[in-house]
Amino acid sequence: MDSALPPLAAYAARLGDDSLILGQRLGEWCGHAPALEVDLSLSNVALDLIGQATHFLGLAGAIEGAGRDADKLAFHRDVMDFSNCLLVEQPNGDFAQTIARQFLFSNYQALLFEQMAQVKDERFAPIAAKALKEVKYHATLASDWVVRLGDGTDESKTRMVAGLNWMWRFADELFVMDDVDAAAIANGAGVDKAALRAAWDARIDAVLAEATLARPAARRPIVGGRVGRHSEHLGHVLSAMQFLQRAYPGANW
Amino acid sequence: MHAADGKMALEHARDTYTRRMEGVSLWVLPSAQIIASDPGDAAALFAPAEDKIYRHPTFYKIPDGITHI
Amino acid sequence: MYTTDLSGKKAKPEAAITENPAKLAAFEARVAADEFIEPKDWMPEAYRKTLIRQISQHAHSEIVGMLPEGNWITRAPNLRRKAILLAKVQDEAGHGLYLYCAAETLGVSRDEMTEALLSGKAKYSTIFNYPTLTWADIGAIGWLVDGAAIMNQVPLQRTSYGPYARAMVRICKEESFHQRQGYEIMMHLAAGTDAQKRMAQDALDRWWWPSLMMFGPPDDKSPNTEQSMRWRIKRDTNDELRQKFVDITAPQAEAIGLSVPDPALKWNETRGAYDFGDVDWEEFYAVVRGEGPVAKERNQARVKAWENGAWVREAARVHAEKRANAKIAAE
Ligand SMILES: [Fe+2]
Ligand SMILES: [Fe+2]
Secondary structure (H helix, E strand, O other): OOOOOOHHHHHHHHHHHHHHHHHHHHHHOOOOOOOOOHHHHHHHHHHHHHHHHHHHHHHHHHHOOOOOOOOHHOOOHHHHHOOOOHHHHHOOOOOHHHHHHHHHHHHHHHHHHHHOOOOOOOHHHHHHHHOOOOOHHHHHHHHHHHHHOOOOOOHHHHHHHHHHHHHOOOOOOOOOOHHHHHHHHEEEEEEOOOHHHHHHHHHHHHHHHHHOOOOOOOOOOOHHHHHOOOOOOOHHHHHOOOOOHHOOOOOOO | OOOHHHHHHHHHHHHHHHHOOOOHHHHHHHOOEEOOHHHHHHHHHHHHHHHOHOOHHHHOOOOOOOOOO | OOOOOOOOOOOOHHHHOOOOHHHHHHHHHHHHHOOOEEOOOOOHHHHHHHHHHHHHHHHHHHHHOHHHHHHHHHHHOOHHHHOOOOOOHHHHHHHHHHHHHHHHHHOOOOHHHHHHOOOOOOOHHHHHOOOOOOOOOHHHHHHHHHHHHHHHHHHHHOOOOOOHHHHHHHHHHHHHHHHHHHHHHHHHHHOHHHHHHHHHHHHHHHHHHHHHHHOOOOHHHOOOHHHHHOOOOOOOOOOHHHHHHHHHHHHHHHHOOOOOOOOOOOEOOOOOOEEEOOOHHHHHHHHHHHHHOOOOHHHHHHHHHHHHHHHHHHHHHHHHHHHHHHHHOOO
């Protein structure tokens, strides 16, 4: 976590970082998807996420009040200052792994923004309301693919199971609450994420059932993303993403 | 549009044909049957294109002296 | 150009001779009157074949064209540029899709066209066999490559084959921001730090000549131009478009302080056009043969995407079948 950010700014940065890193990951697919139509879908999701990141990181910078804008936060922080969840930085893997990540995350985002669209804070609520329309679609798209792949061929089922297994260990982190969340709730901007868990479980289980897939076994959660303790993957994501800003400091693009 | 099923066709149609707010409703017809988008989903389907203003040429400021662009 | 005849061969004249003369005459008259030919209308076999080649080559160019720019999506310098580039490359996927659909109305399947691309049998624009080395290449491609494409595509909105013309209308509408975002990138770089200026000039140096090659071989080496123009599937000759491109682009380079890498480039008052140097046609034909600097990489990327996606496409098909069977069983 960026220790320089006041709690409410840190809260916005977490939201922005989640969207940014997942958008960045999906951008890797562009031109390489299983079908042309899927290329168009994944790019649309990526575009929505980059848009969300721009809004939330812009808000984080504005709340901080130190002159950092969304780009400054996106392109000039190191791994330990990024506060995205571990789920979104996971590698794309095959298409099933990408879909597993999207399925778990978009369903979480949909529940989160449903609540956040109602908060008192007039900066967070409108961004969430707009993003809600986007992520509802992402959740549907990903869920439909989980069903297709889960209840498709033997190979697609095996891959879907493997993809879910890869991502499942990072699902619990989505619902972990800490001081930053408490401060955001106290300020009328935050959402009780722990309270979303039951609804999320129900949505996930319903789709898995339709996909003829078993819910992966419960296991010890892996956490740390919110406080800057990331996987090895994030550094590589940043090294590509931040290359130009780092190589040409102060340039205007 | 290539799609294995109606839902997939609808999603692909949305992602292909409504990138610039051109959409209010979608119909996909696999020869015989028609699957239409639910008006209740209109916000999730079409509103996200609203702020993709960079898809429009006027978003880019080109100085007056430069022509044919 | 995306649609340039890269076969280098003259189409067989016998093709036209075997057609029913009355039908052929009626067809030629409709085309000459600028009527649209629709999928179920009678058309000469040579027309159908030429169109399939041209439209599928155009589609392949859109799809392979995603790769050089896609190469920079993860490295775009800020959030605005990242979103723009993603949207732009995504548009090209859409263009490929519209065009494959238009070609399918002529009785060829997308799978067949894809196989032809992957096996190297079908061609795509030579321009995409050059690498994108720096961010400035993204500017240069939007400005020059999309600029050249637009120049070729605008007249094709009135091409004789209805589905193709309609696809071009939609594509041209979407295309209009591509060139502008590219030029805007170049403007920023050319007005930026010394390192950025160097990057911009280097990109123009590398992309200028390949951009001129996009319009295809000189008119005296394009055996099928006359036929294609009569059929209204080509509306200007290669040399005409190339000249137009130079005339429009050279002042745009000058306006932002970049120099076109052609010592022979000079405004000719009497012609009212720019004189310019000779294109290296040896290089062009080598790239057409598949010997472009990154031709192997481009092909490998498409083959990989197709092969890695096979199980996904198969799963979607099988799933749909299962659902359909379940529905029948329930009824
Ligand atoms: Fe295009
Ligand atoms: Fe384009």
